[in-house]
Amino acid sequence: MPRAVKGLLIQCDPSIKAMILRYDEERHDYIVEDLDDDNHLVIKESQLENLKARLDRDLDEKMLLLDLSDSE
Amino acid sequence: MAASTSRPLEYLEGLPGVTFDRLYKQPSTALAIFRRMLPDLAKCFVMALLYLKDPIPTADLENWVKAESKKERDNALSILGRLHILSTTRTDENARAYMVTTTFASSLRHALTGSKDPQSFGVFSHIPDESKITIAGLDEYARRQWEGVLGYMVGVSALTGDSDPVNLSRGVKQLLQAGNLVEIKDRRVDITKEGFGFVLQDVNTQVWHIMILYVESADSLGMDSVEVLSFLFLLSSLELGQSYEKKHMSSTQLRTLADLADFGIIYQESPEATRFYPTRLATTLTSDSSALGTPGASSLTGPTGQGAGSGGFIIIETNYRLYAYTSSPLQISLISLFTNLKYRFPNLVTGKVTRQSVRRAIDMGITADQIIAYLMSHAHPQLRKQNAGHATYNTSGMPHSVLPPTVTDQIRLWQLERDRLRATPGFLFKDFNNAAEYEAPCRYAAEIGVLVWKSDNKRMFFVSRHEQVAAFLRQKK
Numbered sequence: 001m002p003r004a005v006k007g008l009l010i011q012c013d014p015s016i017k018a019m020i021l022r023y024d025e026e027r028h029d030y031i032v033e034d035l036d037d038d039n040h041l042v043i044k045e046s047q048l049e050n051l052k053a054r055l056d057r058d059l060d061e062k063m064l065l066l067d068l069s070d071s072e
Numbered sequence: 073m074a075a076s077t078s079r080p081l082e083y084l085e086g087l088p089g090v091t092f093d094r095l096y097k098q099p100s101t102a103l104a105i106f107r108r109m110l111p112d113l114a115k116c117f118v119m120a121l122l123y124l125k126d127p128i129p130t131a132d133l134e135n136w137v138k139a140e141s142k143k144e145r146d147n148a149l150s151i152l153g154r155l156h157i158l159s160t161t162r163t164d165e166n167a168r169a170y171m172v173t174t175t176f177a178s179s180l181r182h183a184l185t186g187s188k189d190p191q192s193f194g195v196f197s198h199i200p201d202e203s204k205i206t207i208a209g210l211d212e213y214a215r216r217q218w219e220g221v222l223g224y225m226v227g228v229s230a231l232t233g234d235s236d237p238v239n240l241s242r243g244v245k246q247l248l249q250a251g252n253l254v255e256i257k258d259r260r261v262d263i264t265k266e267g268f269g270f271v272l273q274d275v276n277t278q279v280w281h282i283m284i285l286y287v288e289s290a291d292s293l294g295m296d297s298v299e300v301l302s303f304l305f306l307l308s309s310l311e312l313g314q315s316y317e318k319k320h321m322s323s324t325q326l327r328t329l330a331d332l333a334d335f336g337i338i339y340q341e342s343p344e345a346t347r348f349y350p351t352r353l354a355t356t357l358t359s360d361s362s363a364l365g366t367p368g369a370s371s372l373t374g375p376t377g378q379g380a381g382s383g384g385f386i387i388i389e390t391n392y393r394l395y396a397y398t399s400s401p402l403q404i405s406l407i408s409l410f411t412n413l414k415y416r417f418p419n420l421v422t423g424k425v426t427r428q429s430v431r432r433a434i435d436m437g438i439t440a441d442q443i444i445a446y447l448m449s450h451a452h453p454q455l456r457k458q459n460a461g462h463a464t465y466n467t468s469g470m471p472h473s474v475l476p477p478t479v480t481d482q483i484r485l486w487q488l489e490r491d492r493l494r495a496t497p498g499f500l501f502k503d504f505n506n507a508a509e510y511e512a513p514c515r516y517a518a519e520i521g522v523l524v525w526k527s528d529n530k531r532m533f534f535v536s537r538h539e540q541v542a543a544f545l546r547q548k549k
Contacts, residue, residue, distance in 0.1 A: 002509065002545060004499045009524055009534045012493035033500055035532070040525055042500050042534065055492060 007032040007042040014038040019055060079277065081109055083284045085154045092156040093175050094298050095305075100193050102179035104305040105155065108357075113137070114148035117170075118157060122177055127161045127169035194310050195317040197347040205349060207313045210339055214351035217336025222271050222278075223402045225254050225263050226409065241334045251285040265437035271406060272446045279353050282335060286328075295324045303328055307338065308357035310350040318346055384451045390476040392425045397452065409433050410443045425479065430486040440487035444480050451475065496524050499538040504531040516544050 010020070017039055024030040030051060033042040043051065084105075087095075095101050106118060120136075121128060137145040149170075152158035157176050163169045172180075183193075205213070224240055225248060248254045253267040263271070270281060283304055290297040303325050310316060318326065329348055332338045340348040385397040386407070394411050397420050398404065404421055407413070410433035413423035433443060451474045504510035510531040517523040517535045526533035535541055 001503060001505070002501055002513075003503045004501050004538050004542060006499055007497075009496045009498060009500070010493050011496075011525075016492050033502070033532075035525070035527065036530065037527070043495075045497060048495055052493075059492070 008045050080280045096175040098302045099179045099183035100309045101302045101305040103183035121172045127171035130168040197315040197317045210351045214336040214353045219402045226405045244334045268438045299324050307354045312355045315347040315349050386450045387452045396421050434490050440484045498536040500534050502532040517541050
């Protein structure tokens with residue numbers, strides 16, 4: 001019996017998808033369906049802002065090292 | 073044609089035909105539209121047809137243009153048609169024919185050869201003004217008011233700590249807000265995405281943008297928008313440095329005048345004064361010379377104004393260091409939107425474009441292309457000269473950028489980095505029993521254009537809207 005599930009389709013790089021998968025392992029509160037290719041998955045609509053903020057924060061931390069190296 | 077004409081043209085084209093008839097009753101409007109809005113070929117057509125008694129057969133007119141310029145001809149005819157200047161009729165022999173619409177023709181003839189109605193181009197004030205203002209004074213006034221408006225948008229006063237140097241009326245602020253150029257949150261003025269695009273345009277385009285907002289809001293302010301629009305065209309045909317009488321004017325025109333003074337488009341000593349002066353912002357509205365780039369208008373853009381072309385003042389190096397030779401608080405605050413400023417000297421600010429500063433700008437809704445366009449149009453002549461030398465080595469045929477390519481590329485990359493994921497809300501359809509059951513609704517979703525993603529292997533697909541697909545599935549059962 002076919003079903004329809006509400007959600008947000010996320011298209012992103014494999015690296016970003018890996019990060020999202022890792023977040024989800026903690027409490028399984030992001031992902032509705034992992035679509036099993038490298039750059040698609042469906043997440044809960046309510047989690048988008050939260051996810052974006054978390055990704056930005058984590059990526060910024062990693063990028064910071066690069067930024068410092070070319071500062072004044 | 074200058075790109076800056078496209079917006080007023082777009083607006084005019086959207087007006088109903090009856091409005092055109094009313095607009096064209098004013099000779100000044102007919103002349104202004106003729107001068108500013110038409111491509112050269114269209115002007116030729118109008119001039120050729122203006123004094124003809126009878127309509128000219130379509131085929132004859134089309135013969136005037138060589139076959140290889142068909143595109144230009146069709147473009148000219150289409151603009152004339154959309155602006156209700158040219159209409160098609162039938163000749164006596166029942167052939168299709170063109171003629172200039174009656175109202176436009178008679179108004180343009182009046183404009184060219186003198187009119188019975190002396191007021192249509194404003195009335196000179198003949199009484200000498202004891203506090204007469206010079207053209208330089210008018211330019212200074214216009215520049216200050218206009219920069220004041222822009223400064224208000226980008227929050228100059230907050231940056232420099234000045235107490236608001238130009239007094240903006242409530243009407244101006246409401247107009248900017250209604251036009252979605254600024255938003256007011258918690259009594260703080262925030263520039264919007266549209267606003268940032270706006271402040272980076274050239275002055276002439278900006279003035280038109282504001283004027284069209286003004287005309288659009290006129291009805292809600294209890295004024296007749298057609299009258300306001302035709303008054304704007306009247307203003308644009310006035311002479312710089314001359315003063316004009318106010319006593320023949322209608323109440324709508326007087327009110328418009330007071331509002332335009334806030335923008336620096338006209339100057340009057342006080343709202344009660346009996347005369348007013350148009351500034352360069354008004355007189356260049358419908359002339360071919362733009363408010364920028366011409367020697368005569370340079371005083372308006374001035375050393376501290378927004379110079380384009382040779383007036384650029386920004387140098388950016390391959391190491392992202394930026395030097396801006398300006399003391400204008402407006403320009404400094406514009407630059408500070410996407411640069412980390414470090415030092416400020418009397419005529420120079422320096423800083424660095426960093427990932428962080430660009431990210432900050434992008435978070436505000438500014439795009440990388442807008443930043444690059446701004447840097448490009450304000451590039452210092454030295455930067456242009458230097459990179460022009462390299463142009464010979466550019467074999468790709470791309471127009472060579474005056475900015476270091478590393479910088480422009482990096483700014484774009486910083487923007488891309490921001491959009492790490494693309495999210496599409498919608499519905500995932502899954503758990504189909506067999507391939508046949510899966511294929512039909514999937515193909516249906518693709519046909520109605522809602523399919524975003526599908527996987528034949530997993531028998532799943534994602535749609536942006538589910539109603540029709542769900543109905544389709546129910547129907548099948």
